[in-house]
Amino acid sequence: MQIRIATRADVPAVLTLLADDQISRDRGFGSGEGPVPEEVDAAVWAAFEAIDADDRNELIVAVDGGEVIGTCQLTFIPGLSRGGAERMLIEAVRIDSGRRGQGLGGELIRWTIERARERGCRMVQLTTDKRRTDAHRFYAALGFEASHEGMKLAL
């Protein structure tokens, strides 16, 4: 499995992964029901270009046999705490529903943690829906502590 920064050509596959999730659909986090149309919204392309042009945002894909089977987004956040070190936020983690349980998610997240270390981040953080109890165990096994409440306000 290759893990790398996404290119424009990966965007439709990433959108398919983001949409392939019931909790996200329920919360309106995904792209709606059914397959993602071939035609990607201009606003979504603009978001991809914004991520691609920003040194503090990275859209990541995991590719196996030429197919995008996992994704996440990394944001590196400067801050005054911890001696001015960045923290890394992980968002929008998905593994293809047909490829789960094979350790690919662990490989992806460990890769991102290594990326944070290389960049000198002092903290990695993410939020995960309270209903995803399997995800909580998954992240705890990778060393994450469920120390905080993750609070959201949809606008």
Add this chain to the structure above:
Amino acid sequence: MQIRIATRADVPAVLTLLADDQISRDRGFGSGEGPVPEEVDAAVWAAFEAIDADDRNELIVAVDGGEVIGTCQLTFIPGLSRGGAERMLIEAVRIDSGRRGQGLGGELIRWTIERARERGCRMVQLTTDKRRTDAHRFYAALGFEASHEGMKLAL
């Protein structure tokens, strides 16, 4: 109370607010025990300059009678979900310990939510330590839902 983007001159006061918090000190989030030295580390200045130069990061201060009595940091994160809309992350929220219980925190957070709306964000999110039960009630009263686990990994 005036709420605005911080300038260089506000940085020592912001560091004092960040350090004035027992949970943060316990976790190593703050700047250590005791008063913040007048001399700010070069790395912390560099972090301030990084925030100041970045369109997607804003260090905010609340000022009353010429004194910085509150702070938070906003990060606007582009993403492919939700039609390509940004989400706003709120970090490092502090109100001067001598000025709590006067509604200033609510005023600060409502100001940031309005800023997110103006920018077209579809989501505002934050994490708050599980021990801060008063903070959970505070954010719930502002409309936030404790829907997620906030997971952290210190590096």
